[in-house]
Amino acid sequence: MKRAIYLLLILFCSTVFAQQKRVVTAIDTTKNKIGAEFMLTVRTDVDTLSKVVFPGLKNIGALEVIKSYPIDTVRKNDRYEVIKKYGLTQFDSGSYTIPSIKIMINSKPYYSDSIRVDVANVQVDTLKQKMYDIKDITAAESPMGNWWKYLLVFLLLVGIGALVYYVVKKRQQKKIEEEVYKTPIEKATSLLNNLEQKELWQKGEVKSYYSELTDIARNYIEEAIEIPAMESTTAELIAGLRAASLKKKMTLTSETIENLERVLKQADLVKFAKSKPLDFEITEDKNKIQRVILTLDDAIPVEVEVEEDAILNEAQRQKQVAIQLKKKRTKRIATAIASVLLLIILVITYFIATRGFTYVKDNVLGNVSKELLEGEWVKSEYGNPGVIIETPKVLKRIDLTKSLPKNGLALIKEMNSFAYGSVSDNFYLMVSTYKYKQDSTTVDLKKSMEVSLQTLESQGALNMIVKQEDFQTPEGVSGLKGYGTFSRVNQLTSSSEKLYYELLLFGQEGGLQQIMIFHEEGDAYANQISDRILSSVELKKVSK
CATH class of the missing domain: 1.20.120 (Four Helix Bundle (Hemerythrin (Met), subunit A))
Structure with missing residues (x-):
């Protein structure tokens, strides 16, 4: 009987140990200097149908998360090894405990191991190392140097000299011609x-x-x-x-x-x-x-001028006077226009030299993305289940029934879509919500992501690069994020253009919420707009 009890205890402990070790925790070092990075690695082994959610944290215990690395997935036969890394640091010396963090696997919580780490001061020998006062702030030199500024000034002076020479030469020629x-x-x-x-x-x-x-x-x-x-x-x-x-x-x-x-x-x-x-x-x-x-x-024989000839000569003289007055008036107008153009060139050259060409282009010629970013933003709720989001413009309702497959439409009870712009623009924002006929329907976010990307391809997206990772709203609601780039043919210029996209999906029992943004790759203002929009997302539950 005692042997049987021992065997049962051993089996029970093995089972508990196996469950605990489903999440494996590791760290690159337990001792480091102030401000140095501890690399915390959390990995789990799951089947291909499992869903793993790692928390998005700013701090783990007393240590600050300086970088949350993208999730790495390694396939092992019919299973996946999911790896998540956090870069941690601490700016005060001492011993600290990295507490366990909660990882959700198929909606069940699992916890990482807690680890003890030591943060040491940087030793400074003031006898060997001479101490210096703090230096004043020094402006960094431009990577290109200042040669381009001198080139602009030189070209400007050459242009002014050429203009003066042209005006003087033209004036001399006109004097000879008009004499x-x-x-x-x-x-x-x-x-x-x-x-x-x-x-x-x-x-x-x-x-x-x-x-x-x-x-x-x-x-x-x-x-x-x-x-x-x-x-x-x-x-x-x-x-x-x-x-x-x-x-x-x-x-x-x-x-x-x-x-x-x-x-x-x-x-x-x-x-x-x-x-x-x-x-x-x-x-x-x-x-x-x-x-x-x-x-x-x-x-040539001298002819006596008659009165008629005198009248003709007087008329010709008056005509010549009128022509000269007209030419003088035209000259004054041309001089005024040239002066204004020269002033504009000088102002533009000054701003290019002091603030750069991009600043002049965005503020003189105008930039649509900059105007959207600096305009008056609107916070509204869209669809059911509701999505509360802040946008640079109010989104307008659109109809997506023609772009969805018929078998998918058969499952949908209610669909609402709102957008700014169109899919052919260089900036596009869309919010869509779906409520299914069966309230207990479980939404497969990965499959929904595939459908959404296929829809984007059917609307002209080419050479699409897809990356995926888990996403959390500021309130802690988890979802799936897809992002990357795709190419598109501009219908007006027939040239290829590259765009960057971000697609967020949130699933509820009986409902799906979707946010999609794409814009021209490399547009700094559009990147700021996208970050501001995604950081403002708030989600509501399905209303019956």
Whole structure:
């Protein structure tokens, strides 16, 4: 009888021990320095259908949780080894006990082992280690350095210099163009003087010199003798000049016309045959053109102006005055616009140099995510079982019956969905609640997660990366969180864009609550919006 009792006790103790050891606790070290990390590891071995919930803690006993590592799952044949790690620390020396923590396995509580740890002071030998005063706060240097600021200033100065040069040059050209000459001979004489001041042929620009020289002569002949000299060839011009001299009874010697013809042919050779006259030949050609123009002007018969001509000249003068006034007014407007643009460029450059390009882009061009984050938020309750959540905008009711499978709709008694934006936008928020026809229906969150992700894929999500972990609301309500990234084709630009998503599921007997957020990956403002929304979640029970 005694042996039987002993055997029963041994079996009972073994059973109790096996149950207690379903949760195995380990720590990397029991002695550490102040502020150093203790790595607490809790692992359990469960079958594939079991649900394990680790608590989200900020402190474990007297030790602070500095990091809660993601849950790691290792498959062993038909079972899973679920591992959870907590990074702990303490900033006061002494001996501390890490108390047991509660782990829920299939809604049953199991507890980890308590562990004793020691935190030691950092020994400082003031005799060997010299002590220094606390330094003042020093601004950290930019990773890129300050070279880009000098580059911006340099480019700005170059731009201002180019603008000033352009305005001055344009003003000089306009003065020459707008100058009103009384007679064609005055205009030709003035243009010849300007041509000599440019010193083109002395700089090697012989072709440009001959082009301007002959244009002055042709323009004078066209204005004074009224023949189409600008578009005529050399032969046509000489023939037209001979005919006009007979018609207008001009006294011209053959030497004058031959000199003009000789210079025009020389210019043709320079422009089209790349001829290079000598310096004295260039000077002689210029003098010949000048003498030809003066001879032609003297040979033109003087006509007595009649009153009609005087009226026409006065009208032309008034027209010229009106044109000049209009040009001056346009010039003033252009100067004002240029000044305003320059001021805007200077202000933008200053803010880029002091606060960065992103600040200017977000505050000048605008950023939708920033406006949502800094706007007036709204706290409301949506659906049944109710989800109380804080959002940047009030969510609008939407219909999801077409996106759900028919066999799933057959089980649903009531469904409510609310959203901000659309699935094609770069920021989308949706809250959905489901109440099933059978109040005792147990919700499989993992299967519900798969259905939700498949629905997202059917709406255009590609190359989806899925990560899952347990999630707890600030009130301690447990759920399942899915997060990751997916790609999507932009319908307007036909380009691929990458988005980040977060999906929360909470199950109740007879009900399911779902929150989904996705936004453009790398959008810092959208990340802040998402964190604020998820930290505000409050859940209500199913109402009958």
